[in-house]
Amino acid sequence: MRVFWQFTLALLIAAALFAWSLSAFSTFAIGRADVLSALTGAGDTTAAKIVHRIRLPRAVAALLIGATLGISGLLMQGISRNRLASPTMLGVTGGASLGLAIVSSGLVGASMPGGVAAVIGGAVAWSLVFLLGTAWSEEASRGRLVLAGMTMGALCAGLTRLVVLLAEERALGVLNWLAGSLSNIRWTDVQVMGVVLFGSFVVGALVAPSLNLMNLGAESARALGVRLRLLRLSVFAAGCVMVGATVAVAGPIGFIGLMAPNISRLMVGSDHRILVPMSGAVGAIALLAADIAARGVAFPAETPAGAVTALIGAPFFLILARGLR
Amino acid sequence: MTHAIHVEGLTLGYDRKPVIADLTLSIPAARFTALIGPNGCGKSTLLKSVIRTMPPRAGRIDVMGQPLNAMSARALARQVSFLPQVLPVPEGITVRQLVGYGRSPHNNLWGRIRGTDRAKVDEVLARLDITDLAGRMVDGLSGGQRQRVWLAMVLAQNTDIVLLDEPTTFLDINHQVELLRLARDLVATGKTVVAVLHDLNQAFRYADHIVMLRNGGLSGCGSPDKMATTPMLREVFSIDACIHPDPECGRPMVIVRKP
Ligand SMILES: Nc1ncnc2c1ncn2[C@@H]1O[C@H](COP(=O)(O)OP(=O)(O)O)[C@@H](O)[C@H]1O
Ligand SMILES: [Mg+2]
Numbered sequence: 079m080r081v082f083w084q085f086t087l088a089l090l091i092a093a094a095l096f097a098w099s100l101s102a103f104s105t106f107a108i109g110r111a112d113v114l115s116a117l118t119g120a121g122d123t124t125a126a127k128i129v130h131r132i133r134l135p136r137a138v139a140a141l142l143i144g145a146t147l148g149i150s151g152l153l154m155q156g157i158s159r160n161r162l163a164s165p166t167m168l169g170v171t172g173g174a175s176l177g178l179a180i181v182s183s184g185l186v187g188a189s190m191p192g193g194v195a196a197v198i199g200g201a202v203a204w205s206l207v208f209l210l211g212t213a214w215s216e217e218a219s220r221g222r223l224v225l226a227g228m229t230m231g232a233l234c235a236g237l238t239r240l241v242v243l244l245a246e247e248r249a250l251g252v253l254n255w256l257a258g259s260l261s262n263i264r265w266t267d268v269q270v271m272g273v274v275l276f277g278s279f280v281v282g283a284l285v286a287p288s289l290n291l292m293n294l295g296a297e298s299a300r301a302l303g304v305r306l307r308l309l310r311l312s313v314f315a316a317g318c319v320m321v322g323a324t325v326a327v328a329g330p331i332g333f334i335g336l337m338a339p340n341i342s343r344l345m346v347g348s349d350h351r352i353l354v355p356m357s358g359a360v361g362a363i364a365l366l367a368a369d370i371a372a373r374g375v376a377f378p379a380e381t382p383a384g385a386v387t388a389l390i391g392a393p394f395f396l397i398l399a400r401g402l403r
Numbered sequence: 404m405t406h407a408i409h410v411e412g413l414t415l416g417y418d419r420k421p422v423i424a425d426l427t428l429s430i431p432a433a434r435f436t437a438l439i440g441p442n443g444c445g446k447s448t449l450l451k452s453v454i455r456t457m458p459p460r461a462g463r464i465d466v467m468g469q470p471l472n473a474m475s476a477r478a479l480a481r482q483v484s485f486l487p488q489v490l491p492v493p494e495g496i497t498v499r500q501l502v503g504y505g506r507s508p509h510n511n512l513w514g515r516i517r518g519t520d521r522a523k524v525d526e527v528l529a530r531l532d533i534t535d536l537a538g539r540m541v542d543g544l545s546g547g548q549r550q551r552v553w554l555a556m557v558l559a560q561n562t563d564i565v566l567l568d569e570p571t572t573f574l575d576i577n578h579q580v581e582l583l584r585l586a587r588d589l590v591a592t593g594k595t596v597v598a599v600l601h602d603l604n605q606a607f608r609y610a611d612h613i614v615m616l617r618n619g620g621l622s623g624c625g626s627p628d629k630m631a632t633t634p635m636l637r638e639v640f641s642i643d644a645c646i647h648p649d650p651e652c653g654r655p656m657v658i659v660r661k662p
Contacts, residue, residue: 159491291504294556295491301454302560303480303508348495 142271148361151335156289164336172234173203183245197322258384282354333391407595413462437606440616480508484560488568505559631655
C-alpha cells in the first residue's frame with residue numbers, strides 16, 4: 079500500500095514537472111492556452127508550434143532518458159552487487175561517448191549509425207572495466223571496481239577530447255553534445271527512446287527476481303537456481319543498448335543511473351520487482367528537473383542538463399561512498 | 404542408487420596449482436556425511452563444485468545418478484541446497500524475506516510467494532526457533548543469529564541434498580548441538596546432509612560417514628569408527644591423539660596427547 083502511494087506521488091511530481099517544463103523559461107512567451115492547444119494538436123500560433131516541435135519532445139525525452147538511465151543503473155548495481163555502480167562509473171557512458179565521437183567526427187566508420195557506435199563503445203569499455211576490476215569474482219572489492227571504472231572513464235574522456243581536436247571543423251557540434259544536453263531533441267529521438275525504455279522494462283522485469291537473489295551473493299544465487307552467466311549477459315547487453323541509446327540521443331548524462339536506484343531503495347526497500355519501475359520513475363523525474371534547472375540557472379542562456387546532474391550527483395556519490403566505506 | 408553425489412577424477416583449482424587433484428569419492432544417500440580436514444585443504448572448493456560455482460578442470464560430478472552438466476540450474480536447485488561458509492550481509496531485507504528466497508527454485512519465474520511457500524517458511528522459522536526474528540532486518544543480526552537465519556533459508560529450499568559449509572562456526576554450544584540434531588532429523592526423513600565440521604568429536608558422534616581431506620586430495624573415507632584412528636589424525640592434522648569411546652554413547656572421542 080505504501081508502495082502504491084509512493085508511485086502515485088512520483089506520478090504527480092512527474093506530471094507537474096512535465097506541465098511546467100512545457101512553458102517554463104522561454105524567451106518567447108508561452109501561455110497556458112498555447113500549451114493546451116499544442117497538446118491537443120490544434121495549435122496554430124507560433125507559441126503552440128514551439129511547444130509541439132521543441133518543448134514537448136524535449137520533456138518527453140527527458141522522462142524517457144531519465145527512466146532508462148535509472149533502470150540501467152539499477153541493473154548494473156544488481157549484478158555487480160555494488161551500490162556505487164552506474165553507467166558512468168563502469169565506464170559505459172565514457173565508452174559510448176568515445177564510440178560516437180569517433181564516427182561522428184568522421185575519423186573512422188563514418189557510415190556507421192551513431193547509436194550503434196555508442197553501443198559498441200560502451201560494450202568495449204565495460205568489458206575492459208570488468209577485466210581490470212575482476213568484477214565478476216566474489217572477492218572483488220568495491221574499491222577495485224570503482225577504480226577501474228574511474229580510470230576507464232578518464233581514459234575515454236581524454237581520447238574523446240583528442241578525437242574532437244582532430245576533427246576541427248565539426249568540433250563545436252560534438253563539444254556541445256559532449257556536455258550532455260537535451261536541446262536538440264526531435265520526435266524521432268523520442269520514438270527511439272520509447273522503444274528502448276519499453277525494452278528496459280521488459281528486461282528489468284525478467285531479471286528482477288534473479289537480482290533479488292544476487293543480493294545474497296553469487297554462490298547462494300547459483301544454489302537457488304539463478305543462471306549467472308545468462309543473467310550477466312542479459313544485463314550487459316541490455317545495459318549497453320540502454321546507455322548507448324541515451325548517449326546517442328542526448329550525450330553523456332551522469333549520475334542519474336547512480337542516484338535513481340539508491341533513492342528508490344530508500345523509498346521502497348530492496349525488492350527489484352518494485353525497484354525497476356521505481357528507479358525508472360525517479361530517474362525520469364530527476365532528469366526532467368535537471369533539464370528545467372539547466373534552462374533556468376542562466377536564463378536566457380542554456381546550460382547542459384549533464385552539468386546540472388553532475389553538480390547534484392557528485393556530492394551524492396561522495397556521501398554514498400562514505401556511507402558504504 | 405545409494406550415492407547421492409559421486410565425483411570421479413575431479414580436479415579443481417583457482418590458479419595454476421590445483422587445490423584438489425584427481426579426486427574420486429562417493430557420498431552415500433540419506434546419510435549424514437562430515438567433511439573434515441585442515442584449513443585451506445579444499446573443503447569449500449569441493450562443495451562449490453557441486454553447486455557449479457567452481458567449474459572442474461577435469462573429471463565429472465554426478466548428483467543422484469545424473470551428470471551435473473546435464474542438469475538445468477533450477478533442476479539442480481531443487482535437488483541441492485548450499486549454505487556458504489562466508490555469509491554475505493544482504494542489505495535492506497527482512498529475515499522472512501531472506502528465508503522466502505529459499506523457496507525461489509519452487510515458485511514461478513516472477514518469484515511469487517504462494518500459500519504453500521509461506522507455510523514452509525513458517526515451518527522452518529519455527530523449527531529453528533527464530534519466529535521472533537522474522538520481522539527483523541538481516542543486517543542487524545548477530546553472527547550466530549544470521550547463521551541460523553541463513554540455515555533457515557537453506558532448509559526452506561527443501562532439497563534432498565543439503566550442503567553446509569561450516570554451519571556451526573558462529574553458534575554457541577547449545578545451537579551447535581541443535582544444528583547437529585537437526586542434521587540427524589533431516590537424515591531421518593531421507594535427506595542427504597554433507598557438512599564441513601571442525602569439531603572432530605562432533606563429527607564422529609553425529610555423522611554416519613566421514614570424508615577426510617588433506618592438502619591435495621582425499622586421505623580416506625568411511626564410518627567414524629574406521630576413520631577415527633591415531634595414524635589418520637596424524638596424517639591429516641599432524642596431531643598426536645588417542646581415541647577413546649565416549650562415555651555417553653560409545654562413539655570415538657579424540658583426545659590430544661601431551662606434547
Ligand atoms: N577465490 C579464491 N581464489 C584463489 N584461491 C583460493 C580462493 N578461494 C580459496 N582459495 C585457495 O584454495 C585453497 C582451498 O580453499 P578452501 O576450499 O576455501 O579451503 P577450506 O574450505 O578447506 O578451508 C586454499 O589454499 C585457498 O587459499
Ligand atoms: Mg572452507
